[in-house]
Amino acid sequence: MRFYFKTDYAQDVRLFQDGVQVFWYVALAAALLALPVLLPEYLIGQMVFILIYCIIGAGMMLLIGYTGQISLGHAAFLAVGAYTEALLQARGVPFAVSLSAAALLSGVAGFIIGMPALRLKGIYLAIATMAFGFIVEEVITRWEHVTGGNSGKQLKQIDFFGIAIDNDARFYYLCLGLVAVIFLGMINLMRSPTGRAFVAIRDSEISAQSMGIHLARYKTISFAISAALTGVAGALYAHKVQFISPEQFNLLVSIEMATLVFIGGLGSFHGAVFGAAFIIALPQVIVFMKDYLPTAIAQQTGLQPTIFGLILIAFLIFEPLGIYGRWVKIRTYFSLFPFYRGGMFRRQKAYMKSDRLK
Amino acid sequence: MSFFTAENLSIQFGGVKAVTNVSFEVERGEVFTIIGPNGAGKTTIFNLISLIYPPTSGRILFEGQEITGLAPHRVANLGIARTFQNIELFEHATVLQNLLIGRHTHRTTALWQELLFLPPVRRAEIAHREAAEKVIDFLDLQHYRDSFVAGLPYGVRKVVELARALTTGPKLQLLDEPSSGLNPEESDDMAFWIEDLKKDLGITVLMVEHDMSLVSRVSDRVLALNQGEMLALGTSREVQSDPRVIEAYLGKQE
Numbered sequence: 001m002r003f004y005f006k007t008d009y010a011q012d013v014r015l016f017q018d019g020v021q022v023f024w025y026v027a028l029a030a031a032l033l034a035l036p037v038l039l040p041e042y043l044i045g046q047m048v049f050i051l052i053y054c055i056i057g058a059g060m061m062l063l064i065g066y067t068g069q070i071s072l073g074h075a076a077f078l079a080v081g082a083y084t085e086a087l088l089q090a091r092g093v094p095f096a097v098s099l100s101a102a103a104l105l106s107g108v109a110g111f112i113i114g115m116p117a118l119r120l121k122g123i124y125l126a127i128a129t130m131a132f133g134f135i136v137e138e139v140i141t142r143w144e145h146v147t148g149g150n151s152g153k154q155l156k157q158i159d160f161f162g163i164a165i166d167n168d169a170r171f172y173y174l175c176l177g178l179v180a181v182i183f184l185g186m187i188n189l190m191r192s193p194t195g196r197a198f199v200a201i202r203d204s205e206i207s208a209q210s211m212g213i214h215l216a217r218y219k220t221i222s223f224a225i226s227a228a229l230t231g232v233a234g235a236l237y238a239h240k241v242q243f244i245s246p247e248q249f250n251l252l253v254s255i256e257m258a259t260l261v262f263i264g265g266l267g268s269f270h271g272a273v274f275g276a277a278f279i280i281a282l283p284q285v286i287v288f289m290k291d292y293l294p295t296a297i298a299q300q301t302g303l304q305p306t307i308f309g310l311i312l313i314a315f316l317i318f319e320p321l322g323i324y325g326r327w328v329k330i331r332t333y334f335s336l337f338p339f340y341r342g343g344m345f346r347r348q349k350a351y352m353k354s355d356r357l358k
Numbered sequence: 359m360s361f362f363t364a365e366n367l368s369i370q371f372g373g374v375k376a377v378t379n380v381s382f383e384v385e386r387g388e389v390f391t392i393i394g395p396n397g398a399g400k401t402t403i404f405n406l407i408s409l410i411y412p413p414t415s416g417r418i419l420f421e422g423q424e425i426t427g428l429a430p431h432r433v434a435n436l437g438i439a440r441t442f443q444n445i446e447l448f449e450h451a452t453v454l455q456n457l458l459i460g461r462h463t464h465r466t467t468a469l470w471q472e473l474l475f476l477p478p479v480r481r482a483e484i485a486h487r488e489a490a491e492k493v494i495d496f497l498d499l500q501h502y503r504d505s506f507v508a509g510l511p512y513g514v515r516k517v518v519e520l521a522r523a524l525t526t527g528p529k530l531q532l533l534d535e536p537s538s539g540l541n542p543e544e545s546d547d548m549a550f551w552i553e554d555l556k557k558d559l560g561i562t563v564l565m566v567e568h569d570m571s572l573v574s575r576v577s578d579r580v581l582a583l584n585q586g587e588m589l590a591l592g593t594s595r596e597v598q599s600d601p602r603v604i605e606a607y608l609g610k611q612e
């Protein structure tokens with residue numbers, strides 16, 4: 001077990017607590033950079049998807065895990081990002097500009113939708129955002145002369161300041177760089193007043209307000225940032241799959257994006273990464289498992305969503321803190337060995353909460 | 359011009375007249391306590407001051423400025439902080455993070471600076487941290503600095519809530535039943551702190567409290583309410599011996 005002795009407030013404000021932590025992050029970065037040399041092309045392709053989902057995860061974590069607002073319509077922002085990228089690339093706009101435009105446009109869409117929608121709470125907010133998702137899906141289906149309707153849109157490979165991103169290894173490095181920048185930005189945000197305001201809103205709106213936090217403004221900022229990140233992910237996704245059409249942005253995708261953070265673990269960006277890896281790995285594992293299952297089960301359609309649903313329910317019941325929560329417990333177990341107590345992470349019910357003010 | 363004024367405040371919830379025609383003034387630097395049986399409308403007065411509900415009639419003035427009609431989050435900027443009867447902390451954050459959220463009104467940095475964590479943000483964070491530490495020292499919370507609120511015992515949570523309110527740097531502190539649920543020792547600490555708030559920090563206190571020994575110990579003036587109406591206003595001794603107050607608490611004596 002490590003102890004931290006602090007002698008200066010600057011130590012509380014630092015990004016990394018100590019040298020040990022720095023060491024592990026450097027090691028992780030080195031491993032990630034070496035990956036394309038070590039893994040076969042196919043798996044690097046899967047890593048690209050994981051990285052794209054990490055960006056989605058960061059946005060969803062900010063909104064759901066840190067601000068406590070649900071959205072079941074985020075596939076719409078994925079679509080805004082993807083179609084912006086497709087349309088601008090077709091007009092010969094450089095990638096750096098079109099990617100920024102994708103982020104900006106989705107962010108603005110998020111801001112405009114967030115303002116009215118975030119007056120609602122819980123299930124009402126879920127329904128309102130879901131309706132928004134349907135509307136966007138319908139618009140891109142019908143607006144044929146721009147979006148190509150159901151026949152979709154084709155994308156060319158990315159030209160990144162003269163470097164052709166023509167293989168998965170290059171795409172991987174591009175995504176890795178973006179993920180690093182985005183996560184650093186989000187972590188910075190969360191250790192600043194804006195991030196703390198998000199957490200305050202999540203835990204008690206009435207207190208947040210009495211601390212001077214403008215609820216509507218901060219909820220909308222959170223929604224807009226998460227939409228912008230989703231837009232970036234959408235642009236990358238469009239390039240990765242090279243072809244986009246409306247059904248890639250339907251309700252199921254929105255739900256998948258939201259469940260990512262529940263499975264990964266609410267309230268930490270580590271959770272977003274674990275959740276992203278899980279969402280991408282699960283279908284692969286299921287395909288692999290099919291060989292070992294009785295044919296009657298293996299041939300069923302809907303096997304994958306069913307397993308997905310069961311796992312989600314299992315997480316909500318048995319490990320509400322998600323994969324990251326499980327990891328923290330295991331780590332604590334080893335660092336305290338043999339003094340770990342069973343009830344260590346159980347929450348104390350030492351008080352009564354009243355809903356009189358709600 | 360007095361420091362804080364409530365003028366003919368009334369509010370009705372449907373048919374329930376929760377507060378009717380309540381007027382009082384609080385002078386700078388005093389401890390003013392509102393007492394009354396359950397359901398008298400004490401918390402409702404706090405909610406009116408926090409602008410959670412608009413009053414049906416009447417107005418509230420703070421330092422000569424009318425606050426009724428402002429957006430609720432503005433109250434903190436003016437220098438009014440509150441604690442809640444049922445403790446409303448940020449459960450999934452540490453004590454320190456709770457206090458830092460209390461510094462929100464002192465925010466100086468813009469969103470884009472925070473995303474990059476530029477030097478101004480770093481400097482501001484260190485200043486927030488120092489301000490929070492002063493309050494931690496004042497209320498002896500050092501031991502709990504990095505504990506998650508969700509795991510703390512009730513008595514400590516009560517103190518953390520006061521601490522969070524103090525980090526906002528209030529001129530007027532509203533305390534809703536600061537000693538409820540505390541054991542006699544903790545209650546005694548709370549009384550000391552309220553006295554220190556007034557003497558050392560120069561904060562004016564408007565408090566709701568049931569424990570009459572605490573009330574008489576710290577209050578300069580007391581207002582008694584019953585069923586939303588004012589019964590008596592004066593020193594603690596005067597109010598406690600007022601026959602209408604005794605009647606409201608004990609029922610009519612034949």
Ligand SMILES: Nc1ncnc2c1ncn2[C@@H]1O[C@H](COP(=O)(O)OP(=O)(O)OP(=O)(O)O)[C@@H](O)[C@H]1O
Nearest residue numbers: 371374376394395396397398399400401402403443
């Ligand atoms: N939001 C609301 N909607 C409807 N009625 C309310 C609301 N808030 C308060 N009331 C009613 O107003 C009256 C006064 O309530 P209030 O909470 O102010 O009492 P109190 O004096 O704080 O009592 P206690 O000592 O129990 O805390 C009660 O009858 C209560 O039911």
Ligand SMILES: [Mg+2]
Nearest residue numbers: 400401402443
């Ligand atoms: Mg009350």
